[in-house]
Amino acid sequence: MTKTKRFLKWLEVPQDADATYKTDRWTNRDLIPMPRERRTYAIWSYCVYWCISGLCISAYTLGSSLLAYGVNCKQAMAAIAIGAVLVSPLVIACGWMGERHHIGFTVASRFTWGMYGSYFPVAIRAFTTIFWDGLQAYYGGQAMAVTLGAVFPSLWRMDQTLAGGTLLTKDLIGMLIYYVFFIAIMAIPPEKLQIPFICSSIMFVGTLAGLLAWAVSQNEVGGGAGPLFDIEAKPMHGSVGWAMMFGIAGILGSWGGGTLGQSDWTRYANRPFAPIVAQTIMAPLAIFVCGTVGIIVTSCANGILGKTIWEPFVLLSAIQGHYNNSSRARAGVFFAGAGCVGAQLGISIVLNSVSAGMDLAGLWPRYLNIRRGAYIFAAMGLAVNPWQYLSNASVFLTVISGFGIFLAPFTGVLLTEYLIVRGQRLVLEDLYKGDSSSIYWYHAGFNWRAAVSWAIGTAFLMPGYIMSLSDEGAYNGWVKLFHLNFLAGVPATMVLHWIVNKISPPPGIGLGTKFHDDSVPFGMREIDGIEPEKAESTESKCPQLHVNFEHSPKSGVV
Secondary structure: OOOHHHHHHHHHHOOOOOOOOOOOOOOOOOOOOOOOOOOOEEEEHHHHHHHHOOOOOOHHOHHHHHHHOOOHHHHHHHHHHHHHHHHHHHHHHHHHHHHOOOOOOHHHHHHOOOOOOHHHHHHHHHHHHHHHHHHHHHHHHHHHHHHHHOOOHHHHOOOOEEHHEEEHHHHHHHHHHHHHHHHHHHHHOOHOOHHHHHHHHHHHHHHHHHHHHHHHHHOOOOOOOOHHOOOOOOOOOOOOHHHHHHHHHHHHOOOOOHHHHOHHOOEEEEOOOOOHHHHHHHHHHHHHHHHHHHHHHHHHHHHHOOOOOHHHHHHOOOOOOOOOOOHHHHHHHHHHHHHHHHHHHHHHHHHHHHHHHHHHHHHHOOOOOOHHHHHHHHHHHHHHHHHHHHHHHHHHHHHOOOHHHHHHHHHHHHHHHHHHHHHEOHHHHHHOOOOOOOOOOOOOOOOHHHHHHHHHHHHHHHHHHHHHHHHHOOOOHHHHHHHHHHHHHHHHHHHHHHHHHHHHOOOOOOOEEEOOOOOOOOOOOOOOOOOOHHHHHHOOOOOOOOOOOOEEEEOOOO
16 A cells, blocks of 8 residues: 555544444445434523524624614514524424434435535535634634733733734734634534533623623613614615515524524434424524614613624623723623623534534545534634625625525525425435435436526526625615525525426435434335335335444544
């Protein structure tokens, strides 16, 4: 064996000592249907998960974008409530395949797009994650700098800049320290992250409670709720109704990437329906509470400080200055800042790192698993210099929000293929076979039906996106459609994909099971209407791979 081959062999993802699966271009430990011993998430685990996803800085700052559309604070709170409720059914639908078949988005893309075609949606989602990962890490670094600045006032006063004035030195210091914590937490397998998630949730809930108590008790303007509640609605374009619709769609879009990859986490469910309680109740409740607290605190803080500050870590720094670096203020800022750091660590792992790591694992399973993929994305997130693209925040946020025009059609295609076309039936073995023996091979590994549906769904949203980039003041039917991307794009693409499959039905409809039965060897699938012992007669029509994906929970993986 040559040195190159030995090196490549050393780089391969470790395989469980007693594994009966083979690590290859389609399979590794993180891509197989989640074995029973690794399914550790109970109902309470998903409640904590949605505390992380809903009680976060992104939800806290929802009011800033909603008020920018021209609605008032009360209307913004109503939009948050409606948007949060609409997130729930979308999350349940996208997570269903993970809960029932214990596979994530990366593998699910194979039955939707074909074995080779699946690389396209996985690569697009991975690309968008690079920017979100960098952005969340930058915010985490700023929160870390504020937290340390409460302990070391000299750091709080530091105003030196780098990168042409776009990056504060103290923020870079905070970001590097933030990455130390992030790398340490990512060393923990996803099935064992419940305790860190609980700690993160408790810390940020404490931050929200502390900020709300301070803001309401100290404000004397606007009848206790702050001056922002006195501002009348002035829609930027059109009517208040359209402004609220844009806001509701924006909320769906904000959680769109997370909902698309919901099965990445529901595959860890230890029992049927375990995620649904949290998805139905905790998800909308957490988003609404956090968004509402953000509006109230920002409004009250405006009455106290005379400035409108939406980011909680920036507000904490202003509070420290407002009270002249007093010991009491610094103590409060420290604990509240630590909560912001915890929230950023949690949301980075939940919505970015684990899903992105699995995306990379799907692109190159022999050499990448979730952990390695997450570390690569962390490095890439830092390499794209998030402070640079935030220096022109309005343009950047328009660009990155435009990713929704790709993700919404992906979601529509996936849901129609799984829930309607396939009737929730999958032949799991065929999702790991990269040749024509798989019913998900379609045409040379590509499902043209998914490509057509996605392309048409994206084409309807693209003109408005381009117009918004070229002219921020543009407002017409195409721009309206773009701003409604998830609200309009998901159902429209679902209908399109259903029509395409009615015209040209794909192979293998009706084959497979509606769940992953642990009591049956993984390689044996029951074909609807055919006794298991007679299934052999269908071999020429739909070949089977008799592989039982099992592993030892004690084996270590890098």
